[in-house]
Amino acid sequence: MSQQRTTVLNPTASPPTPLAGLGARLSKLDGARIGLLDNNKPNAVALLKRVGERLTSDYGVELIYYNKKVPSLEAPSVELDQFASDCDAVVLAIDD
């Protein structure tokens, strides 16, 4: 085999540095306002509804529902901000 050395200009690029560590947590679930964010893929709502039923039964949470309408499109930031301000925590579905 040839011993020639070739320098390759790397065609890939790094993504931005990710955050690490733990996300924010609730101190307790009892009575919390839990947002359920549905990406509108088929049956996402079925999953979230079951989660909501269990959390309501076990912790008396208040449920706030948000439907993203188009799965492959980011939700409008104004709507998301409003949704976030109404919630203490969020459960979302990323599925297919």
Added chain:
Amino acid sequence: MAAQNLPTVGLVTTEFSDFARQLLEQQQASVTPLVEVGHPVGGVAPEVAADLITESVYEAIVASLLPAKNNESDSAGAAERTEQTRAAEVQAEESEPVDFEVTGDEVAVTAEMHRRGMTDGLPVVVPTRERVDEMCAGATRYPLESLGSIAPLGGAATILKIASNAVMAGCQPEHMPVIEAATEAIQEDEFNLVGMQTTTHPCALLSIVHGPVAETLSMNSGAGCMGHGNQANATIGRAMRLVMQNIGGAHPGKTDKATQGTPAKYSWCFAENEAESPWPSLRESLGFHASDSCVTVAAAEGPHNINDHGSTDAEGVLNTIAQTMTTLGNNHIYVAGDHFVVFGPEHAKTVADSGFSREDVQAYLYENARIDASRFTPGKYDEATSWGGYADRLEAWGNRIPLVREPESFRILVAGGPGKHSTWIPTFAVGTTQTRAIQLDAELCVL
């Protein structure tokens, strides 16, 4: 949600968990805990899907919303976050893509690039310093200038990186301005690049070149223009795919979640046949000047042939086109969006000779390319996502569901050579086709 420091848990199926983690990292939201459920969630009865929330899944959700058991103190949590952030930064620094050396001939170097996942699977031209410098010389910007971050993973599209991928694709330096314009165009918010790159839908990047530059680059706008055999068509399309893969980070099965994909993802670029168009060029119809050169980018399904050897007038040809478009399996049923109808010159002449302008063609298709609601199963109604469901609209539509919101969404142009064939190109539709002027005359200062 995580960016707002709101406690958030993501439910994700086993087949999408790696993908979700990478996207969350790119969006600076990797602190979001993910809980896996079985795959698939879709395509089963709702009660079957709901049962995927098993006791252990539910417990994981609850645990993810509450403080970790071994880490009750906020200050301890903050310290851990700081430490992990530092570790992540070091890791990111160490994994910064750097140029690398390979010992051996061109075949050995290409093999190493295959191994590193940098190719499209086909042999590439090795991007050596000399070749990339030569490619950069064809650009209209300096090598370290970035055209932005390419979704989904957000790598910076510097001219240098773009040129490296263009070399791999087999481009010539004079192709660079087209690639620069297309790279900018796909980053328009309305294009929805992150959706296009990560969807299960088989959309490829289609680049259509318009105006004088197509002739300058000897591009094919005539017979077989969507096929093989022309260097500029083949390599510009391929360069765009490599940019989207290597800078954007869209890898099949990982971040590019296309269920099956399409051969059009290797390369798809052609030029508009303006010389044989009976109508003004597409760029002029969009408001660009006759002297402008432009590139149109679209997240497109593969081309669908329209064969009509029998019709002798506009209504005949357009009826065949409308009937070809009215199928159930495309995204337009759910979200409208843009279509391309690429007329072969002979079909275009037949239609225009009947007195039909571009606007007449669009109006005809708007009225006639509609799908009778009786062809749908009820489940399809629920998938009409951007319409907000069909049920309330069927009466107004006379039970005939449109494929677009307005006639202009049918993008009409001419390409190809002799023969009685045209092409319908459906799109991803969750996003809007973009057309951008190509900057050709930049004079860079030599320092």
